[in-house]
Amino acid sequence: MTALTPSSPDKLRVDIWSDIACPWCYVGKRRFEAALAAFPQREQVEVVWHSFELDPSAPVRPGQSMRDILASKYGGGETRAQGMLDTMTRTAADEGLDYHFGEVQPTNTFQAHQVIHLAAEKGLQDPMKERLLRAFFTEGEFLGDPEVLVRLAVEVGLDAGEVRAALASGDYASAVRQDEAQARAVGINGVPFFVLGGKYGVSGAQSPDVLRSALEQVWQETHPAPLTLLGQDAPAEGCEGDTCAVPGAANRA
Template structure:
């Protein structure tokens, strides 16, 4: 299996695995955006989103609230689970994000990931990712519902009829599974997970300055600076393209 497609010439590719039901993934997206703001070559960075389901077995309509599901998963009391959510809300606010976990409707995200692949094919992958993260973590939209996804897709400029048909047919289901298989091949078990330049992995929602430093390191390694030629004020003596520049013959030289 080919793990990474080649970047466009001169580009630095950043592959990101994440789930729209992951609060750290939204924070990681914001921190990457902050890192890119101060990155001189930001216009040469190509961001590619990949699917990752935190819980592929999750029901479309879960019986528990996000708080109660968290309490059951980590064997905490509801009060302890709420403290965890409050802490996450505070962290998100530091990145300019407004989380409302009390509105969240836990669901299976497989259908939403299929929509993301359609959006990426239309050049709207980042906009769709942003809209779904905000819809789930801030607005309490039910993303297990096909018509909700169609409406949100229309908001970012996708054709409603095309979206509906793709979701009904499962046109992009295999693309989601391929992303997840790629994650397993790379040993990715948690998200967000960033791969820079196809060779360096960064796990978790790292601070913006750390991500910027990683971008700079990978850019330097993959885009070496051109040589600076010295001594250009004097004619060059050497051989190039099969020809040699011979020194002018001294007029006083009578040999030959």
């Protein structure tokens, strides 16, 4: 369970654990995209999203606003909680994101993660992840409603009947739990969390510069540049297989 998938010889795999209800995860996604845009080998980077629930026990309908939840969790009352949300809103705006915490409808994200796994099988994982994040933080959609998830999935190209059936059967529930178990096994307890090349971890919504530097470092270590041969104008003296060049042999022929 602890083994992470390494990069293939011509790719750099980046595994990202995040939650849909995590405001820093959306910011981290934007910052990683900026880093990737500036990375020369960006076409050779394979991104795989993994499920992580900040609160697996969260009710589908908690009946609380984001401000109420923060006030209860961190203390300090509604004023402090609102200040935290305002700061997060400004941080998101710096990345081009438009957060509306007053309209956010907190919910359990287990079913939403299942939809992302279904989308991954159709080659639509990233657009599905993006659509759910925007729906949650910007549009105030209630992601605890399966029919809302179906509608959003259809927008990115999934079949409504297939999504509805997958949610009803829980076909992808085990995939979500496997992601979460793997996160625990390798020591991931906060998100976003990036694993590059199956062995290098970057925690948190780091700046694009930090993420790009990590991409470059791991690429160089896992995809070393081919050897450049020098002095090829001179005759090669050496052995290949069971044949060895004899000094001066060419002149005596």
